[in-house]
Amino acid sequence: MMIEDLFGNITPSPRRTGSLGDVTVHAPLAVRLRPRCIDEIVGQGHLLGPGSPLRRLAEGQPMSVFLWGPPGVGKTTIAAVVSHTTGSRFVELSAVTAGVKEVRAEIDCARAELARGKKTVLFIDEVHRFSKAQQDVLLPAVENRVVTLIAATTENPSFSVIAPLLSRSLLLTLNPLTLDDMGVLVDRALNDERGIRTSSGGKFAIDQEARANLIHLGGGDARRVLTYVEEAAATAEALDATTITAEILSQAVDRAAVRYDADGDMHYDIISAFIKSVRGSDVQAALHYLARMISAGEDPRFIARRLMILASEDIGMASPQILQLCVAAAQAVQMIGMPEGRIILAHAVIACATAPKSNAVITAIDSALADVSHGRGGPVPLHLRDAHYSSAKNYGHGVDYRYAHDYPHGVAEQQYLPDDLVDVIYYIPTTHGHEVQIAERLAAIDHLLGRDGSRDGSQSETG
Numbered sequence: 313m314m315i316e317d318l319f320g321n322i323t324p325s326p327r328r329t330g331s332l333g334d335v336t337v338h339a340p341l342a343v344r345l346r347p348r349c350i351d352e353i354v355g356q357g358h359l360l361g362p363g364s365p366l367r368r369l370a371e372g373q374p375m376s377v378f379l380w381g382p383p384g385v386g387k388t389t390i391a392a393v394v395s396h397t398t399g400s401r402f403v404e405l406s407a408v409t410a411g412v413k414e415v416r417a418e419i420d421c422a423r424a425e426l427a428r429g430k431k432t433v434l435f436i437d438e439v440h441r442f443s444k445a446q447q448d449v450l451l452p453a454v455e456n457r458v459v460t461l462i463a464a465t466t467e468n469p470s471f472s473v474i475a476p477l478l479s480r481s482l483l484l485t486l487n488p489l490t491l492d493d494m495g496v497l498v499d500r501a502l503n504d505e506r507g508i509r510t511s512s513g514g515k516f517a518i519d520q521e522a523r524a525n526l527i528h529l530g531g532g533d534a535r536r537v538l539t540y541v542e543e544a545a546a547t548a549e550a551l552d553a554t555t556i557t558a559e560i561l562s563q564a565v566d567r568a569a570v571r572y573d574a575d576g577d578m579h580y581d582i583i584s585a586f587i588k589s590v591r592g593s594d595v596q597a598a599l600h601y602l603a604r605m606i607s608a609g610e611d612p613r614f615i616a617r618r619l620m621i622l623a624s625e626d627i628g629m630a631s632p633q634i635l636q637l638c639v640a641a642a643q644a645v646q647m648i649g650m651p652e653g654r655i656i657l658a659h660a661v662i663a664c665a666t667a668p669k670s671n672a673v674i675t676a677i678d679s680a681l682a683d684v685s686h687g688r689g690g691p692v693p694l695h696l697r698d699a700h701y702s703s704a705k706n707y708g709h710g711v712d713y714r715y716a717h718d719y720p721h722g723v724a725e726q727q728y729l730p731d732d733l734v735d736v737i738y739y740i741p742t743t744h745g746h747e748v749q750i751a752e753r754l755a756a757i758d759h760l761l762g763r764d765g766s767r768d769g770s771q772s773e774t775g
Contacts, residue, residue: 342538344506345497350393353386354500354534355493356486365482366390369460370397376454376461378439378469378478381486382649384533387464391435394462400431407441412449419453432459439463440472447474454480468647488532488611488649497534498526501541508545510554516545518556525558528609529565531650540565582608587618591626595665602661612653616642619660627664628673630745637663668745676739683733690730723760735763 347353350360350370359366369375370393379387388404395402403418422432434453436442442450453459454477461481463469469478489497501507502516510516518526526544530537544556547564586601605615620642623635641660645653683689699710714724727734741747741754 340539341501341508341542342535345500345504345538346389347393349397353389353393354496355489356386356390358487359484365484366394370394372398374457374460376459376481377463378473378481378483379462379464379486380466380469380483382466382488382532384535385486385489386534387486388435388437389534391433391462391464394460395433395435398431398433398460400433400460401425402433402435404435404437407436407438407446410436410446412446415446415449419449419458422453422459426458434459434461436461436463438465440465440467440469444474447477451477451480466649488613489530489534490532491527494527494530494532494534494537495523497530497537498523498541501538508542511549514554516548516554516556518544519558521558522556522561525561529561529607531609532611583618586615587622590619590622590661590665591669593665593669595662598661598665599658602657606650606654606657612645612650612657613642615657616645616660619657619664622664625674626669626671627667628670628747629750630668630670630672630742630747632746634663634667668747670742670744670747672739672741672747679738683736688732690732692730693727695726696728721756721760723757725760725762 350367353360356366361367365375365377369377379390381387391404392402394400401422403422405414405418418432418434422434425432436450450461451474454461463473463481465472469483498518502518508516522544526537526540529540540561541556544561544564548554548556548560551560553560582601582604586598586605589597589601602615606612616638620635620638623638627634638660641656644656648656694708695711695713697704697707697709699705699713704710712726714726716722716724718724729736739754741751743751
């Protein structure tokens, strides 16, 4: 959806100006339903409470902000609402097409308008694409409040925006719209006076399955879900129907209706199959279930979190770098968003599925926790107790403690476990991947610690 659909008087330049009143009945649904005031904004509740920066901005308090978030979560909408509610001129520049000349021209125009008592909201989309020179031009205008700068970006501004400009602005993080938020948008599209209507002026209905599919197909993107609603309604009209069904939706968006109710069995079945496929090292199946989740609009952060858990639970020390890779993938998805985030998720999935597997880490910690929950684990040996205070040695604390770095190989033979657990073994490395080397090192450490018992799979009584 182009901003010119919302703001009229478009000239063939990077500059776009106008007002909310320019919207016509022929504008796309996503434009017609664009919020007219801050209370109509869907989602971003963490930024819209009483006294919040966005509310103060909409009330006319002069400030500049950077809006960081994935596509379709309301960045342009927020700028338009602020402009409308404060009676300001709205000017949009795209960092893709605007150069230093255009930026300077708009600032000069804003300065002239300000002298006549008219404020300007300067909205810059994809600000992370602005060069340092372009950002430097903005700096005096922001510092002197010639314009209210609202800059939108899908990438972390800390890495792409010059520090002086960022320090003079507020950084607000926008979250993907939730499933409930998407449901609000679908219902608004069907029921609001600005929403879709049949050719006879009546309302369209939607069945439960189609509504659930729409919400997931939207993928947290308001523009996308409203576009899908509009296309589904057009398809229903062509079929002389007034109820949008899952079949009609599938025809309208040229995609299979994905059965993936977030609160139902299918959601859990898919994520279960996904995890089990990765655990089972079937990379093809893992990618299939990943694709189904992405297509259904699953929150990519949820997928990334599950991969981080799997990296320790099912791979662990057999390939310890996989956890680092999954953490990096989760951070990258958060920074970049979708659809590019799908590549990063696939990268992590392929790495996890093809890595050697070991559940020794989860087995070890669960065995240790079981012992603790069953009351095993006596007093800490005296020589390991805290001895930093003056009278500690009177109680035997720290006496005869052997400092590991004073011994060959940095290993000091002494008792570390409580008396009732002295022979327990929790962590038993497998013969997979890096754990082969770990097993060899543990055998050497056991020898230096004076416990040459084999690690043959025997654990604590409760392990």
